[in-house]
Amino acid sequence: MKYGIACFPSKPLQDKANRLRKRYDTHYSKIPPHITLKPPYTVEESEWKVKRNHIRTIAAHTPPFPVTAYKVDTFHPKENKIFFKIKQHETLQSLYEALNEDKSQKEKAEFTPHITIGQDLQDDEHFDVLGRLNMKDIHYEETIDRIHWLYQLEDGTWTVYETFLLGKEE
């Protein structure tokens, strides 16, 4: 089964993101606005429990951390993906590295925390949307105190399987 790990920003920031995603993001109906902490990966049923406990341990040893969305940016030319860029933070980076031990040092160093608001647009529309959004001020600051382990259904939609509170040895 395909799993992923993400955190959800607050309702006001999610509402802001969804007003844009509705029009510009092909994944709008697949998952609520989120910051990906571990991209889709496969977990066999036999390893499920070990993997789950591992995430739980990582979460318990990670304090809540601040999330600041401060600008609109794009992954172009690598990908036509528009997003709210999240200010890098030591705790967020360590959390990402702990959850993605299987990745190379280079991949881990290149982590760009973001909330996607548009993807799969043609170049013309991509730059048009980006240009218009870049003229607006974006500033949200909040604290993330939980992460979510999700699995993917065959139609590409995601269901939350479990929530892990940060910094809590439950």
Added chain:
Amino acid sequence: MKYGIACFPSKPLQDKANRLRKRYDTHYSKIPPHITLKPPYTVEESEWKVKRNHIRTIAAHTPPFPVTAYKVDTFHPKENKIFFKIKQHETLQSLYEALNEDKSQKEKAEFTPHITIGQDLQDDEHFDVLGRLNMKDIHYEETIDRIHWLYQLEDGTWTVYETFLLGKEE
């Protein structure tokens, strides 16, 4: 903010439901296939913590319970809603009653656990779909060991806020 409480059936049952929901359920993109345990209700920010701890306590005192989806049914004429009917179970009924203390005895007694697969269809299509689905055998049996507390965004989509494991004093 609007909250709700639900449990998600297993991926195979969710996949089965979503193949139908995609075509027949106007709420398909709002939330994954689920069994509603408490319909949308408002929680003020000041009561948030008490409400959260209350659900946590109820979950801790509820053992995991079996869920059996055994037929396709409808709420017509009350509502054109088609669903997988879930066999009533003492634990599920008690859980529902505990989570809905604010409701009348009558409302609590009328709880019909279900997974919606179609809604808001015109009478013609409603009965056509119902007739076709009724000819097929439906039988899923599984165990639910967690419930989810969700909140609603302004566009009607739902985000899981927290998962509570059943029967676990964490």
